[in-house]
Amino acid sequence: MEAKKVAFYTLGCKLNFSETSTIARGFSQEGFDRVDFSQKADIYVINTCSVTENADKKFKTIVKQAQKANPNAFVAAIGCYAQLKPEELADVGGVDLVLGATEKFKITDYLNDLSKNDFGEVHSCEIEEADFYVGSYSIGDRTRAFLKVQDGCDYKCTYCTIPLARGISRSDSLENVLKNAKEIAEQDIKEIVLTGVNIGDYGKGEFGNKKHEHTFFELVKALDEVPGIERLRISSIEPNLLKNETIEFVASSRTFVPHFHIPLQSGSNEILAKMKRRYKRELYVDRVAKIKSVMPDACIGVDVIVGFPGETEEHFLETYHFLNDLDISYLHVFTYSERDNTEAVDMQGVVDQKVRAKRSKMLRGLSAKKRRAFYESQVGTEHTVLFEGENKQGYIHGFTENYLKVKLHWNPALVNTLHRVKLTGIAEDGLLKIEFAEQAKEAV
Structure with missing residues (x-):
């Protein structure tokens, strides 16, 4: 008998990717063949995220994608959104099974019958479990x-x-x-x-x-x-x-x-307190200074949220100038979005969506400036690059230890190898150009 085919789609963070991978290995042990999500499969498993509004909307698009590949396929939703809003996911047309936080690792136990359901079946624990x-x-x-x-x-x-x-x-x-x-x-x-x-x-x-x-x-x-x-x-x-x-x-x-990603969320102590973060901006300054004192070339990424309830123009500018003055390398900018069952959803001082968008754009511009300055500061230095496996328009890409992205004409022999290189300049697309250091013609 031909093995059943299963395909996976992961939304959200690195943690979700690690869990999808483990769940997929469980399917393999049960005799399923894994295929790409764009291919025809018997089962489609979507590992969901609930961090942003867009993740919610994206889910429906991915379900449609699965149905297009195989209208009769069994569709299962797992992950964070499945735990928070199981009924909502179960109501999406085409969804057959919704598994919460504890159930997702036992998904194959729920697959005795792969016939389509009229309504999504929910197995979701109380989160205390x-x-x-x-x-x-x-x-x-x-x-x-x-x-x-x-x-x-x-x-x-x-x-x-x-x-x-x-x-x-x-x-x-x-x-x-x-x-x-x-x-x-x-x-x-x-x-x-x-x-x-x-x-x-x-x-x-x-x-x-x-x-x-x-x-x-x-x-x-x-x-x-x-x-x-x-x-x-x-x-x-x-x-x-x-x-x-x-x-x-x-x-x-x-x-x-030497690469750290350290969430800040706001450069205003007043907003940090409203967010119930467990530090003040002064501690953040101290962490960045400590890293740079022992690793001057370290890459430091920062998470920041704009448009949190009560964030005035003054609070935002406080954050902007705080980040501008910090020796950091790039930003991940999140526009605040209201989430059910959180304290912030009931707070006063809701920031207009257009203002949120404008502030987000300003910080993304600052991020581009910071990244460029960091890349420029590294030109002329030597680093070790780990090359990736994908041929992107005739180029191979790689990352240095301190998370600088480099490019070179495609060479399959370089895939998954480490090489000592000198950073020689910045290409038009903002990535770093390299030449191999003399002593490192061979992979280190």
Whole structure:
């Protein structure tokens, strides 16, 4: 009998990608063949996100895409949006199954009957029940893997639905993280990106056990010793959880790269307090200064939200000037969007959508300026580049340790290899031009 075909589509963050990958391996073990989402499949699994309005709208588009490829296919929705608004997803035409936070890892148990349902069937736990941990990692792009080390969040930021979608903060055991890292290394993957909802909170055990078995710093030190991994990258980490000991260790580490992504959200202490963030802007200045003092070439990315309720023009300009004066490398700009069941949705001082859009555009312009200045500061320096696997219009791209994107005429021999290069200038598209350093004609 021919094996059933399954296809996956992932919306949202690196954590979702790592979980999709793990769920897909579960399907393979059950005898399913994985195909691309654009191809005809028997089952389409959509891993949803609820962070922005657009993610909600995008879901409906992806369901239509699946139906176009195979009108009789079984469509399952999993992930954050599936936990927060299961009934809403179940009402979307074509959706047969909706699984919440705890059920998604057991999806194959729900697939005894693949006939289309008249209505989406919902299996969604109360989020308090999401108190166990499922380790995951993604493998697909051969040059990089996302390794999940932590899930859930105990923070109560007033704009955020993640604690409602993913439950309490809990972590993988150090032993299991290291086992997964070794498995990744054995597959000739050169770079691992650590991911989670709030990875700096790593160490909280399962079942609501708040005792830290190991700290994030201990995790970082242990991963640095795993043989076969060339690079480790910390994804996003809260400024109040990024300690000096971690920064100093990364600066002298064998594998950790000088790249940090640190959410700020606002440069105004007044707005930070309304958001219930756990730091003031002064701490953020201190974190950036500490990183740059020990790693002058480090890349620092920043998350920022514009248009939060009560954000006046003065508050926004305070954020703009704060970021302009900081030695950072790029911004991820989010336009505030109202989310049900959050504190912020009931706050006074709603910012007009046009004003939100204008502020977002201003910060994206600042981000482009910051990135360009960072790239220019690196011209003439030497770095190690890890080349990616895709031929994009005759070019191969790669990233330096400090997250500078470079380009070179396509050469398949370079895929998934590390080379020492000199950055020689900036191309018209803003990427860096390179030449191989004399001593590095061979892959390092």
